[in-house]
Amino acid sequence: MNHPEKYLEIWKLQKAYPSPSGPPAVIVGDFTLNVAEGEFVSVIGHSGCGKSTVLSMIAGLNDPTGGGIVLAGREVKEAGPDRGVVFQAPCLLPWMTALQNVTLGVEQVAPHKSRAEQRGVAAHYLDLVGLGDSLDVHPNQLSGGMRQRVGIARAFALSPKMLLLDEPFGMLDSLTRMELQQVLLDLWATDRKTALMVTHDVDEALFLSDRIVMMTNGPAARIGDILEVPFARPRDRHDVFEHPEYDRLRQRLISFLEDHAQHPQADDESVDDPRNIPSREPGDRESFSSRRTFSVTPKSHDAA
Amino acid sequence: MNERKFRGDWIVLPLLGIVAVVVLWAISSMTWAPSLPTPWKTWQVSQPYLMKPFEKRGELDQGILRFTWYSLILVAKGYTIALLIGTPLGFVLGMSKMFAKTFDPIIQILRPVSPLAWLPLGLVLFQKSEPAAIFTIALCSMWPTVLNTAVGVRAIPQDYLNVARVLNLSRMKTLLKILLPATLPYMFTGFRLSLGIAWLVIVAAEMLTGSPGVGGFLWQEYNSLIYEHIILCILTIGVIGFILDRLMGVVERRLQVAKA
Known part of the structure; x- marks a missing residue:
């Protein structure tokens, strides 16, 4: 690669929706960011600020209305398996087993391999996420955490140019969430794929990322600040939390989010985030063990 | 509704319903509908068939x-x-x-x-x-x-359609692997x-x-x-x-x- 510092280049990315009355509603305005090869970058911001919109534009699922995206020297114009996407809801196909779900992707990126080889690749990645014993299980028999493990395996099994993670643990309870953060980190450490993750969990961002991009609220959300995360890799959760810098970095993120806590406009929220997560709960911060679990929105608990 | 269940209710109750209708039929054919054959007569005449x-x-x-x-x-x-x-x-x-x-x-x-x-x-x-x-x-x-x-x-x-797009499935594969099973x-x-x-x-x-x-x-x-x-x-x-x-x-x- 000619410019390893600009493996992923996002330039003046903009998303606006036409509005029946008045000027178009600008959700994302002028989002410019370069991501180096092998870097893990998190995008953090309030619900509905447009961070998921940025990610889906990079995934090619949503067309930008301005600016451009270049990945590994090629412009991103449509969706494709060169970007491994992990959705917030695992998005597994319920009529297929875990193995079939992952194999479906492998078939697309390795069409020349035999069926057995494709299945072998899929099984390997399922094994890496700890589902080696559940290959032939259908998603409705898996817990929420296990389903997301399949989702992660599916993304990695594509051997993509980069990973796109859209609040991948947002629907899990905090224990499962920590477990899966470790799974993701271990898997990521094996070949250090360039990764972009959207999250609203401050601790998650600090634990996983090399850089954290803080987004301002909409309308016309943009990058407010960027935080370098200095913790050495490979990381251990305990060491990261005990790191002398940890509290200061965490405080910086929280101050930024609090400074941008004013309510985004009502219509903006509904346009941007179809899941419509309720906005920030002030009491959350003072609660017990808040230091470890502070997040901008209350967590939804997985039933399983 | 808090009805008690008993063993064999799945067969006994439907049979009761059938018996009730047959009784009603018999009474009808004997009273107000004389041209309606009785259950017994119906059985006799239908037997060869x-x-x-x-x-x-x-x-x-x-x-x-x-x-x-x-x-x-x-x-x-x-x-x-x-x-x-x-x-x-x-x-x-x-x-x-x-x-x-x-x-x-x-x-x-x-x-x-x-x-x-x-x-x-x-x-x-x-x-x-x-x-x-x-x-x-x-x-x-x-x-x-x-x-x-x-x-x-x-x-x-x-979500399913997004999977198809992200994996770049062909039209045929999208139809067979996603649209058809989902529908x-x-x-x-x-x-x-x-x-x-x-x-x-x-x-x-x-x-x-x-x-x-x-x-x-x-x-x-x-x-x-x-x-x-x-x-x-x-x-x-x-x-x-x-x-x-x-x-x-x-x-x-x-x-x-x-x-x-």
């Missing part, structure tokens, strides 16, 4: 299941055509908004038309009674399949309703065309004043319809489980 259900004594005098078999074959032909046309039509209707806007009104207009109205048109078109009956069955039973398939296609979660439970609900209608239509079609079958037999026995056989035919039609629906229901439930 029930005990030798597949016997063929003459063109118009055959065992009841033999007649039923003719009817089922006719239904199968019409129903197959209905599915072959209805399923793709439903798919297109579900996928294209423009197509749906164009054809939805005409479908809504044709859908409630009775088989009694279609049959003469079928006779005009095909001259013969069998193709006319098949035409009528296909046309009347097609709509639930069309509409349910369309609903199923529209109900496919965006299958809805499609099958349509298939089940369609089969019910097809079976409903057969009787009307046979009565009007006089073709051999359980409906044709019913009409012929009405004309021969053997009213016991009318009741025999009604019960046979009901039981067969019930069995068909149950069979489809079993398959449908299996698909519903796969959906969740």
Whole structure:
């Protein structure tokens, strides 16, 4: 690669929706960011600020209305398996087993391999996420955490140019969430794929990322600040939390989010985030063990 | 509702219901409806048709299941055509908004038309009674399949379609691996309703065309004043319809489980 510092280049990315009355509603305005090869970058911001919109534009699922995206020297114009996407809801196909779900992707990126080889690749990645014993299980028999493990395996099994993670643990309870953060980190450490993750969990961002991009609220959300995360890799959760810098970095993120806590406009929220997560709960911060679990929105608990 | 359950209630209670209706029938035939044959008389007169259900004594005098078999074959032909046309039509209707806007009104207009109205048109078109009956069955039973398939296609979660886009699945693969399995439970609900209608239509079609079958037999026995056989035919039609629906229901439930 000619410019390893600009493996992923996002330039003046903009998303606006036409509005029946008045000027178009600008959700994302002028989002410019370069991501180096092998870097893990998190995008953090309030619900509905447009961070998921940025990610889906990079995934090619949503067309930008301005600016451009270049990945590994090629412009991103449509969706494709060169970007491994992990959705917030695992998005597994319920009529297929875990193995079939992952194999479906492998078939697309390795069409020349035999069926057995494709299945072998899929099984390997399922094994890496700890589902080696559940290959032939259908998603409705898996817990929420296990389903997301399949989702992660599916993304990695594509051997993509980069990973796109859209609040991948947002629907899990905090224990499962920590477990899966470790799974993701271990898997990521094996070949250090360039990764972009959207999250609203401050601790998650600090634990996983090399850089954290803080987004301002909409309308016309943009990058407010960027935080370098200095913790050495490979990381251990305990060491990261005990790191002398940890509290200061965490405080910086929280101050930024609090400074941008004013309510985004009502219509903006509904346009941007179809899941419509309720906005920030002030009491959350003072609660017990808040230091470890502070997040901008209350967590939804997985039933399983 | 807090009713107590007991062992064997699944068989005892339905039997009680049947006995109640038979008693009501017997009382009716003995009091206000003297031309209605009693249950006992019906049984006696129907016996040769029930005990030798597949016997063929003459063109118009055959065992009841033999007649039923003719009817089922006719239904199968019409129903197959209905599915072959209805399923793709439903798919297109579900996928294209423009197509749906164009054809939805005409479908809504044709859908409630009775088989009694279609049959003469079928006779005009095909001259013969069998193709006319098949035409009528296909046309009347097609709509639930069309509409349910369309609903199923529209109900496919965006998540599944995103998976197809992210993995860059070909059109064919998207259809076979995503659209079809996601729609299958809805499609099958349509298939089940369609089969019910097809079976409903057969009787009307046979009565009007006089073709051999359980409906044709019913009409012929009405004309021969053997009213016991009318009741025999009604019960046979009901039981067969019930069995068909149950069979489809079993398959449908299996698909519903796969959906969740």
